[in-house]
Amino acid sequence: MSDLMNTLGQQSKRAAQQLSQLESAEKNDCLMQMAQDLENSSNTILAANQQDLSRAKENGIPNPMIDRLRLTGERIKEMAEGIRQVASLPDPIGVVEKMWRTEDQLMVGQQRVPLGVIGIIFESRPNVTTDAASLCFKSGNTVILRGGKEAFYSNQALVELMQQTLRHSQLDPAMIQFVNDTSHDVANEMMRLNEYLDVLIPRGGAGLIQRVKNSATVPVIETGTGNNHVYVDHAAQLDMAISIVANAKAQRPSVCNAIETLLVHEDIASEFLPMIEEALTPHQVALRADSRAMSYLKQADLATEADWATEFLDYILAIKVVASIDEAIEHINRFNSKHSEAIITDSYHNGQRFLKEVDAAAVYINASTRFTDGFKFGFGAEIGISTQKLHARGPMGLEHLTSTKYIIYGDGQIRE
Amino acid sequence: MSDLMNTLGQQSKRAAQQLSQLESAEKNDCLMQMAQDLENSSNTILAANQQDLSRAKENGIPNPMIDRLRLTGERIKEMAEGIRQVASLPDPIGVVEKMWRTEDQLMVGQQRVPLGVIGIIFESRPNVTTDAASLCFKSGNTVILRGGKEAFYSNQALVELMQQTLRHSQLDPAMIQFVNDTSHDVANEMMRLNEYLDVLIPRGGAGLIQRVKNSATVPVIETGTGNNHVYVDHAAQLDMAISIVANAKAQRPSVCNAIETLLVHEDIASEFLPMIEEALTPHQVALRADSRAMSYLKQADLATEADWATEFLDYILAIKVVASIDEAIEHINRFNSKHSEAIITDSYHNGQRFLKEVDAAAVYINASTRFTDGFKFGFGAEIGISTQKLHARGPMGLEHLTSTKYIIYGDGQIRE
Numbered sequence: 001m002s003d004l005m006n007t008l009g010q011q012s013k014r015a016a017q018q019l020s021q022l023e024s025a026e027k028n029d030c031l032m033q034m035a036q037d038l039e040n041s042s043n044t045i046l047a048a049n050q051q052d053l054s055r056a057k058e059n060g061i062p063n064p065m066i067d068r069l070r071l072t073g074e075r076i077k078e079m080a081e082g083i084r085q086v087a088s089l090p091d092p093i094g095v096v097e098k099m100w101r102t103e104d105q106l107m108v109g110q111q112r113v114p115l116g117v118i119g120i121i122f123e124s125r126p127n128v129t130t131d132a133a134s135l136c137f138k139s140g141n142t143v144i145l146r147g148g149k150e151a152f153y154s155n156q157a158l159v160e161l162m163q164q165t166l167r168h169s170q171l172d173p174a175m176i177q178f179v180n181d182t183s184h185d186v187a188n189e190m191m192r193l194n195e196y197l198d199v200l201i202p203r204g205g206a207g208l209i210q211r212v213k214n215s216a217t218v219p220v221i222e223t224g225t226g227n228n229h230v231y232v233d234h235a236a237q238l239d240m241a242i243s244i245v246a247n248a249k250a251q252r253p254s255v256c257n258a259i260e261t262l263l264v265h266e267d268i269a270s271e272f273l274p275m276i277e278e279a280l281t282p283h284q285v286a287l288r289a290d291s292r293a294m295s296y297l298k299q300a301d302l303a304t305e306a307d308w309a310t311e312f313l314d315y316i317l318a319i320k321v322v323a324s325i326d327e328a329i330e331h332i333n334r335f336n337s338k339h340s341e342a343i344i345t346d347s348y349h350n351g352q353r354f355l356k357e358v359d360a361a362a363v364y365i366n367a368s369t370r371f372t373d374g375f376k377f378g379f380g381a382e383i384g385i386s387t388q389k390l391h392a393r394g395p396m397g398l399e400h401l402t403s404t405k406y407i408i409y410g411d412g413q414i415r416e
Numbered sequence: 417m418s419d420l421m422n423t424l425g426q427q428s429k430r431a432a433q434q435l436s437q438l439e440s441a442e443k444n445d446c447l448m449q450m451a452q453d454l455e456n457s458s459n460t461i462l463a464a465n466q467q468d469l470s471r472a473k474e475n476g477i478p479n480p481m482i483d484r485l486r487l488t489g490e491r492i493k494e495m496a497e498g499i500r501q502v503a504s505l506p507d508p509i510g511v512v513e514k515m516w517r518t519e520d521q522l523m524v525g526q527q528r529v530p531l532g533v534i535g536i537i538f539e540s541r542p543n544v545t546t547d548a549a550s551l552c553f554k555s556g557n558t559v560i561l562r563g564g565k566e567a568f569y570s571n572q573a574l575v576e577l578m579q580q581t582l583r584h585s586q587l588d589p590a591m592i593q594f595v596n597d598t599s600h601d602v603a604n605e606m607m608r609l610n611e612y613l614d615v616l617i618p619r620g621g622a623g624l625i626q627r628v629k630n631s632a633t634v635p636v637i638e639t640g641t642g643n644n645h646v647y648v649d650h651a652a653q654l655d656m657a658i659s660i661v662a663n664a665k666a667q668r669p670s671v672c673n674a675i676e677t678l679l680v681h682e683d684i685a686s687e688f689l690p691m692i693e694e695a696l697t698p699h700q701v702a703l704r705a706d707s708r709a710m711s712y713l714k715q716a717d718l719a720t721e722a723d724w725a726t727e728f729l730d731y732i733l734a735i736k737v738v739a740s741i742d743e744a745i746e747h748i749n750r751f752n753s754k755h756s757e758a759i760i761t762d763s764y765h766n767g768q769r770f771l772k773e774v775d776a777a778a779v780y781i782n783a784s785t786r787f788t789d790g791f792k793f794g795f796g797a798e799i800g801i802s803t804q805k806l807h808a809r810g811p812m813g814l815e816h817l818t819s820t821k822y823i824i825y826g827d828g829q830i831r832e
Contacts, residue, residue, distance in 0.1 A: 021773065219635060
């Protein structure tokens, strides 16, 4: 282990003890100050961002990626507003979820406590820095942030600014830390920093998630890959189905809660498929259909086996005609990434079966998968969408960044 | 990856789909039948156990370990009773923990579902086989069991028996599987079987837990190490303190919820330490004291720095005199394994501080740490005691072997 990661780990762990004991008001005051300092220091941040942008252009980084990297006065305002919103959320720490009396007359309560030290490995968007840092801070966790090299200067400037606010608030600046080395070696060390990290959350593309999953011995929460489906049942209201499929595919195809494959019951395929093709045409969605679906479509390519397993994140939709809800559920459970799945149906029985039998973080009847989102679920925040089953599944808000401890009130009880 | 682990993984994953859809009554009937079949086949099990015992004696395995390995008619009855008790517990699967209406008028419910496939790596006691298998089965999870080589024949016979019951119940026998290879290589493969295993739970000594923690890329739930403390505050009722310390240390020192270190406030050390020495004498507890504590004790060795960090699991107690509750909390948070900690005090303020500031799965006021136990907490079962913060912390019952999924009832909602 390099000195860098060991030092960051030790400092974060020490700071976690102080942070876990802060009152909500202290945390909120500090967050409000961070937002203010961020707005006041726009110029510093924009200058650092300019360094990243210049380097990106030199390196021939594609334009959409440069756009994601670019900060503006407006975007910095939004980041500050994001921090203020986190400050306004209820503090999960200290809440006793339940309390009961045992047979031995002990009062046992389960109380929310911070996880401790959270590692975040993320890719280009610099707004993840302030988002993640404020959520970790509010939930009583120190954080070690390791961003991508493209946004290095922006991320570093943002963290330095937040550390300055911490210092001015008489708090340990190590509550929010930055890994100022973007090499793979250091990232790999972070994935094995079991002594100091309580959890590691990768935020980024499928490649990053896979790399972390294969290498990390620190507990990981996988986020984000969404190979999602809408199944249009024979008993669907077709107008509703069209509106939902168009929304789930084309409203914002680059996000993880968009869909990639449409499954259509054979009884309605001849009527529905031409309708959905027409509805998707204005969005220029390319269709990749199985042979049966092809016969009802004007313009489509033949889908390959690989298409069923691909998260396109683009204006591409795979389409398959199925003979039954059983075939739909089987296809979904085979190919999905356990993120978000929807059935469109007026059949009570089929809706209930779909909810019960489909394995995913979020399963919908008659709604767009695009609602899988911490804000839309009412959590007031989102650190990511977990696609694993351990600890947290689905959209993660502040509560999902906590653990619990049992607090037990006795009166001299001993065990016989 | 070897064929063995790949095949087991595939089979378990396929069986998990069937198991996740079983009704509670089907699961309970099958468990009751397993218990019956186990009792009816005592002789087969005892014969297999005899093979393990003979080999253990040949290999010069120490007697206490042979005792843990030994099955008797009585022990088999207890194992069967254990299975029946699991059958009688409420089924956690399908429970909707909460349900709410979002701003978009979606009804979102959080429903308990199985984790999927659970791997268990455990050491010598064969009763873990039926315990773990019945808990996993009841909570809708398939299980891959990899026991130690000492109990190989017993474990194998037990799993074969349970698989036979599954077959007779028209269920896939792959719901409960056994790794019939006790090599380290295969254990290491199991720790990296991310494609099929949803979680890995090691059950055994600190060495095993550490090995799994350092090697596994599959999500792990750490269980069991307990370097626990009782802090006797200056405001303690000394008779209560003696009864609790004696219970926590000497009632059963080999278990993870026993204590290893006693911390005593300096104001009461001269009165309390001779009393506790007298109380522990009948149990032949060896004392390892710091220099201040030594001066109040008749017979004690000087504690080394390493003693504070050691889980003795034996009739050994480390003792330290502290100047304040602050020093006690600091010592505990530095050396403990985050398992169970207790303060004995009549001071309301100190009790509350201890609960808030001590970092452990279970923190007690005025009770023995020996209550950290799924049965004593009222969960009706226990698969282990988690000492990590992710997913589950403290005693784990059936509910802790589950995940959740969001089920969402819509009415055509799309995202703007």
